[in-house]
Amino acid sequence: MTIAKFPLPDVGEGLTEAEMVSWLVAPGDHVTVNQTICEIETAKSIVELPCPFEGEVDELLVQVGDTVEVGTPIISVRVTGDSPMLVADKPDPHPALAQEADTGAEYKIPTLVGYGDAGEAKSRRGRPVRPAATATAVPVAMMSAAAMASDAIIAKPPIRKLAKELGVNLAVVNGSGTRGEITREDVISSASQASVFKNLTTPAVSSEREERIPVKGMRKVIATAMVKSAFTAPHVSIFVDVDATRTMEYVKRLKASVDFAGVKVTPLLIMAKAIIWAARRNRMVNSTWSDTEIVVHYFVNLGIAAATPRGLIVPNIKDADAMNMIELATAIEKLAATAREGKTTPEDMQDGTITVTNIGVFGVDTGTPILNPGEVGIVALGSIRKKPWVVDDEIVVRQVTTIGATFDHRVVDGDVASRFVQDVASVMEEPALLLD
Amino acid sequence: MTPENQPPMLQLLAPDGTYGVPKGYEAYGKIIEGLDQDFLKTLYTDMARIRRFDIEATALQRQGQLGLWVPAIGQEGAQIGSGHGVGKNDHIFPSYREHGVALTHGIELISILKMMRGVNHGGWDPEETRFHHYAIVLATQVLHAVGYAMGVKLDGKVGTGDRDKDLAVISYFGDGATAEGDVSEGLLFAAVNESPIVFFIQNNQWAISSHIDSQTKVPLYTRGEGFGVPGMRIDGNDVLACYAATRLHMDNARSGDGPFLLEALTYRIGAHTTSDDPSKYREEAEVDEWKAKDPIKRFEIFLRRQGIGDDFFEEVKVAGDDLAKKIRAETFALEDPPLENIFNHVYTEQHPEIDKQRAWLEAYEARMGDHE
Known part of the structure; x- marks a missing residue:
C-alpha cells in the first residue's frame, strides 16, 4: 500500500500561501482523480482543488482555518489504481510517523511550485540570510x-x-x-x-415607543398566502433523518464530469430529482384541492422557495419532470439568479404543483414548512452536516440531513405522505435509484 | 445595441443547430455543402477533444503540475473551424490560447503543457509544422505574421496559381490585442504591401477583466477599413461559418487579393487564466447566455440530424477520456530541463558574456550544495 501526499500547489502565479476553507472529503472516503477535495482561499480567490490520486483518504493534514505555505502536504491518500509518478518523501524524524513508514512507504506527488522550495531546501541549502533592516527603522510615531x-x-x-x-x-x-x-x-x-x-x-x-411598518408589497403578499394556506388546508408535517453521504459523493462526481462543466450542481438538485421521482410513485402529493374535486397532476411544476432581499418568493420550474439532470440544474440556477435580481415574473410563480425549500443554506436542521397556496405538498431540505450515524452497529461519521415535509391532510393521508417522504429519503441515501 | 442595428454576421449554424445560408453568403454555403461526412465528424471530434484536454489541463494546474493554464472553453468553434480552413502551406501565428488551432496542425498537445510547465518554450519546429510559437506578449504575433507575409510576397509565392507553391499567413489575436499599437501597425503594413494575410480576431469580449466596450467604439471587423483592410464578422461559435470564412479568405489571400480581417464573435466561458476569478468582474447571466450558444452542442444537434448516432458520440467521449489520461501520464513523466538550457539558446555561437554567467551559476550551485 502506497501512501501519497498532495502538497499545496501555487494555483495563481507566485502565491506563497493559502487558507483552508473547507474539506469535502474525510479520512476513509474513496477519492478519484480530479474529484474536488477541498476549497482554499488565496489572496486572489477561492479555488477548488482536484485530487491528483485515486484511493482512500488516509489523513487530512491541514485543518479548516489554517493558513499553510505552498508546498506543505495537505492530505495523504492510500493510493489504488493508476497513480501519477511519485517521489519518496523524506524519512520522517518523528518516531510516531516512522512506524507508519514500516507498514507502507510514504510518497508525495512532486508539485511544480513550492515543492522543496519554501521549506526544506531553503534551510538545507543554507541560503545567506539577509540582515533585518532594523538599523534604519523608522520611528514609531x-x-x-x-x-x-x-x-x-x-x-x-x-x-x-x-x-x-x-x-x-x-x-x-x-x-x-x-x-x-x-x-x-x-x-x-x-x-x-x-x-x-x-x-x-x-x-x-429611539424616542418612539413602537414602530409601525405598513403591511404592503411583498410582506402583504407573503402574509396573505401564509394565512390562506395555514387556515384553509389542515397541515400535517413529518420528518425523517437521512444519511446523505452518497448524495454528496454524487454531487462531487457530477461536478467533476465533463457534461456538467460550468453547471452548478448542489444537493438541492438531487433533492429536486428525488421529489420528482417520488411524486411519480405517489401521485396524490402532486395535486390540487378545489372543494369539488382533486386535480391530480401528471406533470411537475416544481416550486423552489427563494429568499430574496425583498422577501420570500416561490417561482417554479415548469414541466420539471421532463428535464434531464443538466436541464434541471440549469433551470434551478436560472431561477435562483432571476429571483436574486428581482426579475421573477408573476407567471414564474403561477401553476406550481409541489415545492421544495432549502432551509439548510441558513444552517438549520429542519423546520415545518407551510404549503404554497394551491399545492398539497412541500418538502424542506435541512443542512447537511457530519454527524454520528450507526452503520452495522458501529458509529461512523456520515453526512446527515433531515427532510421535513408538510401535506394538506384533505388530500394526502399519513400513509401516502410517509411513503412519499421515505421515497425522497431513499434517493438521498442512494441516488442510483434515479436510474430506475 | 438593439438587435436591429447589430452588424451583419455570417452564421450558417444557429444556436439551435439549424443550418441555413443567409442571402449574400452563398459562396460560404457552397464550401460547406461540398464537405463529406467524415470531415464533419472530424470537426466535432477535434472540438470535443480539445475541450476535454482543456478540462484536464485546468485540473493539472490545480494539482501543481503547470505554472499556469489558459482555458479556451467556448472558443472551440472559432479555433477548430478556422484551423481546418488554413491550407497545407500556410503559416499560422497564434497568441497563447490557440490550443484548438494547434491541434488541427499536428502539434502534440503535451508540447503546449511543456511550455505552461516551464520545461521549454514549446519545442515544436515552426517551419515544419507551420504553426509558430505561442506569443506571450500579446499583439506581437501580428507584427511577426505581417513580416512573414511580406516575405512570402517578396519570395514570389503569391498568386502564381501553383497550389504547391503559393501560401498565405494567418494571425490569431483577441479583442484586447486590437487596442494595442502593434495591431494597427500590422494592418497598415499588410495593406500597403498587399500582403497575403488574414487577421483572425477571436472577440471573446473580455481582455482579462476589461470588457470589449473599453477596447473599441466600433465593431472590430471594421477596424481595418481605415488602413485599407476589408473585414467581416462571423459567428465564432459556429464551426461551419469559421471553417468556410477562413478557407475562402485564405484562398483569396493566397491568390493575391491582399489582406482580409475576420472577427469571430465568441465568448470565453472560463477564466482568462487559472490566475484570475471571472466572477469578480462579470455577471453570471452573461455567461449563461453564452453557454446557450455553445459551439459543440449546436454542432452535435446538426450531426444528429445528418443521421450520425449515439455510437459516434460515445466513441468521441471515450477517446476524450483516454486522451486526458494520456496527457496526465505524459505530464507527470516530464523531466526538469537541465540548468544550462538557460544559456544554450541565447546566441547561436559561443559568447563570452554568457560563458561568464554560466561559470558564475556553476560556482554558486557548488557553494549551495545539492540542488535537490
Whole structure:
C-alpha cells in the first residue's frame, strides 16, 4: 500500500500561501482523480482543488482555518489504481510517523511550485540570510503617521468582500495578521461586536415607543398566502433523518464530469430529482384541492422557495419532470439568479404543483414548512452536516440531513405522505435509484 | 445595441443547430455543402477533444503540475473551424490560447503543457509544422505574421496559381490585442504591401477583466477599413461559418487579393487564466447566455440530424477520456530541463558574456550544495 501526499500547489502565479476553507472529503472516503477535495482561499480567490490520486483518504493534514505555505502536504491518500509518478518523501524524524513508514512507504506527488522550495531546501541549502533592516527603522510615531496618511488597510480582496457583505468598516478594524493585515477572524469578530453594540444602543436611541411598518408589497403578499394556506388546508408535517453521504459523493462526481462543466450542481438538485421521482410513485402529493374535486397532476411544476432581499418568493420550474439532470440544474440556477435580481415574473410563480425549500443554506436542521397556496405538498431540505450515524452497529461519521415535509391532510393521508417522504429519503441515501 | 442595428454576421449554424445560408453568403454555403461526412465528424471530434484536454489541463494546474493554464472553453468553434480552413502551406501565428488551432496542425498537445510547465518554450519546429510559437506578449504575433507575409510576397509565392507553391499567413489575436499599437501597425503594413494575410480576431469580449466596450467604439471587423483592410464578422461559435470564412479568405489571400480581417464573435466561458476569478468582474447571466450558444452542442444537434448516432458520440467521449489520461501520464513523466538550457539558446555561437554567467551559476550551485 502506497501512501501519497498532495502538497499545496501555487494555483495563481507566485502565491506563497493559502487558507483552508473547507474539506469535502474525510479520512476513509474513496477519492478519484480530479474529484474536488477541498476549497482554499488565496489572496486572489477561492479555488477548488482536484485530487491528483485515486484511493482512500488516509489523513487530512491541514485543518479548516489554517493558513499553510505552498508546498506543505495537505492530505495523504492510500493510493489504488493508476497513480501519477511519485517521489519518496523524506524519512520522517518523528518516531510516531516512522512506524507508519514500516507498514507502507510514504510518497508525495512532486508539485511544480513550492515543492522543496519554501521549506526544506531553503534551510538545507543554507541560503545567506539577509540582515533585518532594523538599523534604519523608522520611528514609531512617524510610521503610524505615514500609515494614517496613506490610509493603508491591509486585507485580501475576499476579506474586503466579506467586510462589505457584513457591513464592517475595515478602517476601524485592528488587524491581527502580519504587519497589521486584517484577517477573516478580525472581520467576523468585528461584525459580531457590531451587532452586539447595535442591540445595546438601538432602544436607547429611539424616542418612539413602537414602530409601525405598513403591511404592503411583498410582506402583504407573503402574509396573505401564509394565512390562506395555514387556515384553509389542515397541515400535517413529518420528518425523517437521512444519511446523505452518497448524495454528496454524487454531487462531487457530477461536478467533476465533463457534461456538467460550468453547471452548478448542489444537493438541492438531487433533492429536486428525488421529489420528482417520488411524486411519480405517489401521485396524490402532486395535486390540487378545489372543494369539488382533486386535480391530480401528471406533470411537475416544481416550486423552489427563494429568499430574496425583498422577501420570500416561490417561482417554479415548469414541466420539471421532463428535464434531464443538466436541464434541471440549469433551470434551478436560472431561477435562483432571476429571483436574486428581482426579475421573477408573476407567471414564474403561477401553476406550481409541489415545492421544495432549502432551509439548510441558513444552517438549520429542519423546520415545518407551510404549503404554497394551491399545492398539497412541500418538502424542506435541512443542512447537511457530519454527524454520528450507526452503520452495522458501529458509529461512523456520515453526512446527515433531515427532510421535513408538510401535506394538506384533505388530500394526502399519513400513509401516502410517509411513503412519499421515505421515497425522497431513499434517493438521498442512494441516488442510483434515479436510474430506475 | 438593439438587435436591429447589430452588424451583419455570417452564421450558417444557429444556436439551435439549424443550418441555413443567409442571402449574400452563398459562396460560404457552397464550401460547406461540398464537405463529406467524415470531415464533419472530424470537426466535432477535434472540438470535443480539445475541450476535454482543456478540462484536464485546468485540473493539472490545480494539482501543481503547470505554472499556469489558459482555458479556451467556448472558443472551440472559432479555433477548430478556422484551423481546418488554413491550407497545407500556410503559416499560422497564434497568441497563447490557440490550443484548438494547434491541434488541427499536428502539434502534440503535451508540447503546449511543456511550455505552461516551464520545461521549454514549446519545442515544436515552426517551419515544419507551420504553426509558430505561442506569443506571450500579446499583439506581437501580428507584427511577426505581417513580416512573414511580406516575405512570402517578396519570395514570389503569391498568386502564381501553383497550389504547391503559393501560401498565405494567418494571425490569431483577441479583442484586447486590437487596442494595442502593434495591431494597427500590422494592418497598415499588410495593406500597403498587399500582403497575403488574414487577421483572425477571436472577440471573446473580455481582455482579462476589461470588457470589449473599453477596447473599441466600433465593431472590430471594421477596424481595418481605415488602413485599407476589408473585414467581416462571423459567428465564432459556429464551426461551419469559421471553417468556410477562413478557407475562402485564405484562398483569396493566397491568390493575391491582399489582406482580409475576420472577427469571430465568441465568448470565453472560463477564466482568462487559472490566475484570475471571472466572477469578480462579470455577471453570471452573461455567461449563461453564452453557454446557450455553445459551439459543440449546436454542432452535435446538426450531426444528429445528418443521421450520425449515439455510437459516434460515445466513441468521441471515450477517446476524450483516454486522451486526458494520456496527457496526465505524459505530464507527470516530464523531466526538469537541465540548468544550462538557460544559456544554450541565447546566441547561436559561443559568447563570452554568457560563458561568464554560466561559470558564475556553476560556482554558486557548488557553494549551495545539492540542488535537490
